[in-house]
Amino acid sequence: MMSMSTFSRLQASYVVPASIFTWDFHQQTLLAEYQGRSLTLGGDAWCDSPGFTAKFGSYTLMELSSGKILDFQRDIIMTNRKFFVGGNWKMNGNKQSIDGIADFLKTGPLDPNTEVVVSPPACYLGYTRQKVDPKIGVAAQNCYKVSSGAFTGDISADMIKDLGCEWVILGHSERRNVFGESDQLIGEKTKYALSKGMKVIACIGEKLEEREAGKTEEVVFRQTQAIIENITADQWPNVVLAYEPVWAIGTGKTATPEQAQEVHEKLRAWLAERVSKEVAASVRIIYGGSVNAGNCKDLGAKPDIDGFLVGGASLKPDFVQIVNARQK
Numbered sequence: 001m002m003s004m005s006t007f008s009r010l011q012a013s014y015v016v017p018a019s020i021f022t023w024d025f026h027q028q029t030l031l032a033e034y035q036g037r038s039l040t041l042g043g044d045a046w047c048d049s050p051g052f053t054a055k056f057g058s059y060t061l062m063e064l065s066s067g068k069i070l071d072f073q074r075d076i077i078m079t080n081r082k083f084f085v086g087g088n089w090k091m092n093g094n095k096q097s098i099d100g101i102a103d104f105l106k107t108g109p110l111d112p113n114t115e116v117v118v119s120p121p122a123c124y125l126g127y128t129r130q131k132v133d134p135k136i137g138v139a140a141q142n143c144y145k146v147s148s149g150a151f152t153g154d155i156s157a158d159m160i161k162d163l164g165c166e167w168v169i170l171g172h173s174e175r176r177n178v179f180g181e182s183d184q185l186i187g188e189k190t191k192y193a194l195s196k197g198m199k200v201i202a203c204i205g206e207k208l209e210e211r212e213a214g215k216t217e218e219v220v221f222r223q224t225q226a227i228i229e230n231i232t233a234d235q236w237p238n239v240v241l242a243y244e245p246v247w248a249i250g251t252g253k254t255a256t257p258e259q260a261q262e263v264h265e266k267l268r269a270w271l272a273e274r275v276s277k278e279v280a281a282s283v284r285i286i287y288g289g290s291v292n293a294g295n296c297k298d299l300g301a302k303p304d305i306d307g308f309l310v311g312g313a314s315l316k317p318d319f320v321q322i323v324n325a326r327q328k
């Protein structure tokens, strides 16, 4: 038996290039043969039926008198990125307040079309896992890049999993800026957590002075590059990217829906070039920074904003409204 990652690697290294080479050769030969002749062309588009592999469509061009295919294009025409809302509790709460949060989450009602994850401080991971509905994911706010050892004060992906939690937030701006974590370390942590089968909310975002200096894209792409290098093709479904401009975190200064959409759209286009069209179309890019019950609907209506990572408001019943931001 071959593992999924070996299969993907062999397919990407040999099968796909060989198929493309063969097709290109065939097409060039055909076009040379038809040179200077008048042709009768017919084209047809085809899409999968919804609910199957509906995200792909193809368009085929045929020379009708010979019945030979001259060209075909395949593209992504539909994506089904499930709306994702994470509550990052940061270093807040105790057992009593967690009970209160579990209660309002239970009362909800929570939109079943939204994937919900809450992220308590490490010492309350097990308690939170027991208290909240099993349909709600529980995330650690950080973890180190190895399974165990002399790393006083840290926790590992293996320990988080042992508590029944499957998510971890990595690269949060507070880890980067208060605790001095580098792009490289965040990449290494991402690699290790994914290798253990964990799901990762990987955070990126520029500081105010970087935005003012026109460096938003440069910073966001640099931070994302260090992350994508550590993700294999088959691991992308386990990754959510969180764009959190540092100037909008905990400041009450939300990015406008247009500002956030602009960065998300550029990041998706960049991912299409750097990773693949499929990953760019399917990965969820969520926004974080002063999201609240009042601004979540406008932000969530933007086409490239696939949800939120919520700080302060995730400790309050307002969080339910944010989870339901896409409801009419």
Ligand SMILES: O=C(CO)COP(=O)(O)O
Residues within 6 Å of the ligand: 088, 172, 244, 248, 249, 250, 251, 252, 288, 289, 290, 291, 309, 310, 311, 312, 313
């Ligand atoms: O950092 C954040 C989520 O990770 C955002 O925090 P606030 O929602 O409190 O601004």
